[in-house]
Amino acid sequence: MRIALLGGTGDIGEGLALRFARDTDHEILIGSRDPEKARDAVESYEAELDDRGHEPTIKGFGNEMAADRADIVVLSVPPYYAGDTVEAIEDVLDEETILVTPAVGMNGDEDGMHYHPPGVGSVSELVAQRAPDGVPVVGAYHNLAAGKLADLDVEFDLDTLIVGDDSAANETIRTLTNEIDGLRALEAGPLANAAEVESVTPLVINIATYNDEMHDVGVKWI
Amino acid sequence: MRIALLGGTGDIGEGLALRFARDTDHEILIGSRDPEKARDAVESYEAELDDRGHEPTIKGFGNEMAADRADIVVLSVPPYYAGDTVEAIEDVLDEETILVTPAVGMNGDEDGMHYHPPGVGSVSELVAQRAPDGVPVVGAYHNLAAGKLADLDVEFDLDTLIVGDDSAANETIRTLTNEIDGLRALEAGPLANAAEVESVTPLVINIATYNDEMHDVGVKWI
Incomplete structure (x- = not known):
């Protein structure tokens, strides 16, 4: 499959790109609003993987072009960009493309981080509301610490939770996720x-x- | 120390009573609105522990009498009784008594369980609001599955999270909790x-x- 990581130059995008590229045979596409930035990120991810003896296929594009080529589109963007990012790529989404959302609305104060969902109840539901009809939306990868995810020296023994209304799409993402070591x-x-x-x-941060x-x-x- | 488990005839109360009695040297007091029910529960907990070669000290009382004798009062009651239970025992609470609240507001629908906190933000904060001034309130034991907790054949390797504004009280509950195997x-x-x-x-239930x-x-x- 082809997996596009939009906002794939950010920290969660980097970690998912490195681990999908290292542990699976899928083709990884890095998307960014600035295609040049996406290609720079690809260069750095490939260099890191090459150092470890891997020769992955990663490509960099603007967000829409990455989404257009992909079977799975991961919206690894800040929560306040999630809705707009969906709209920016809506012309290339269809029922065959699974939209995956890991973003979480939070705000912090002197006590710690607090969950701060959008009015519709969650970022996952917001993405589903903004996505074209029929495009399956799956929430996943919310609770993975970006630092550990992007550090390939860290061996995982972690869980991630999947939510979604389309059971076939959930199953695809579950199977794909389990391919990461x-x-x-x-x-x-x-x-x-x-x-x-x-x-x-916010709880794991606290x-x-x-x-x-x-x-x-x-x-x-x- | 003396630990009172109010609502100690319910499922979370039972599990905490059995494990505190088995694993620590503290004196366990079971509280119930009906003292007779508390004493029946004590009899059954003692029988179970006796079968396993333990001879714990557990006593049963009405809630107020149990709280009056205790250094730590655990409100193992349903969330909608938490506030009223605090008021029912307020005359016997003081700054030397730590009030511990494990209750969680939830409601369920066809999708699953959902978090449903009281208006003040959480049951823990509700308990703090209803408690007399100066009584330290600690939230703990929220995410322990009652079935596993009350089944002494289940060996734990679990975490529980502590929240509270009084760091000395937090530390007391942290130390006490770590005494459970x-x-x-x-x-x-x-x-x-x-x-x-x-x-x-609600998430662990889902x-x-x-x-x-x-x-x-x-x-x-x-």
């Missing part, structure tokens, strides 16, 4: 259950803040 | 961060619902 995808139900999944992201020995906190459901 | 307490900050902790409870092989789901932060 040490990452296990579990299902958490339809998009209506996304808020409880997304709100784990746990890292308030426990000296913990950094880049991830989660395992047992 | 296989249970690790981590801090998640002040009471203002309670919502993100409480909302993990994970159990949507993944065939998983039951009584718990969590490990890594």
Whole structure:
């Protein structure tokens, strides 16, 4: 399959690109609003993978062109850009393309990070609302610490949760996710259950803040 | 120390009573609105522990009498009784008594369970608001599956998160919690961060619902 990581020059995009490229045979497309920035990122990801003896196929494009070529489009953009990014690529989305959203709305104060969803209930539901009819939307990769994700020296033993209303799309993303070494995808139900999944992201940041020995906190459901 | 489990005849109360009694030297007091019910529960908990070669000290009382005798009062009651239970025992609470709240507001629909906090933001903050001034309030034990907790054959390797505004009280509960075999307490900050902790409870129920092989789901932060 071809996997486009829009906003793929950011931290979650980088980690997903490196791990998908290292651990799977899928073709990775990096998307950015600035195609030049996407190609620079590709160069750096390929160099890092090459150093480790991998020869992945990664390509860089503008967001729309990356999405147009992909079977799976991951919106690894900040939450306040998620809706606009969907609209910017809507002409190239169809029922065969799975839209994956890892973004989480949060705000911070002196106590810590707090879950701050959009009015529709969650970023996942916002993306579904803004996506063209029939395009399957899956929430995933919310609670993966970007630092650990992008550091290929870190061996994972982590879970990520999947929410979505299209069970075939959920299954595709679950299978794909399980191809990353040490990452296990579990299902958490339809998009209506996304808020409880997304709100784990501010929580893992708070746990890292308030426990000296913990950094880049991830989660395992047992 | 003396630990009162109010609503200690319910499922979370039962599990905490059995594990505190088995794994620690603290004196366990079971509280119920009906003292007779509390004493019946004590009899059954003692029988179960006796079968396993333990001779714990557990006593049963009405809620107020249990709270009056205790250093730590755990409000293991349904969330909609938490505030009223605090008011029912307020005359016997003081700055030396730590009030611990594990309750979570949830509602369910055909999709799954959803976090449904009271208007003040979380049950933990509601309890703090209803408690007399100066009584330290700690949120803990929210995300422990009652079934696993009360089944002493299940060996734990689980985490529970602590929130609270009084760092000495947090530390007391953290230390106490770590005395339970296989249970690790981590801090998640002040009471203002309670919502993100409480909302993990509907999530673990959803994970159990949507993944065939998983039951009584718990969590490990890594």
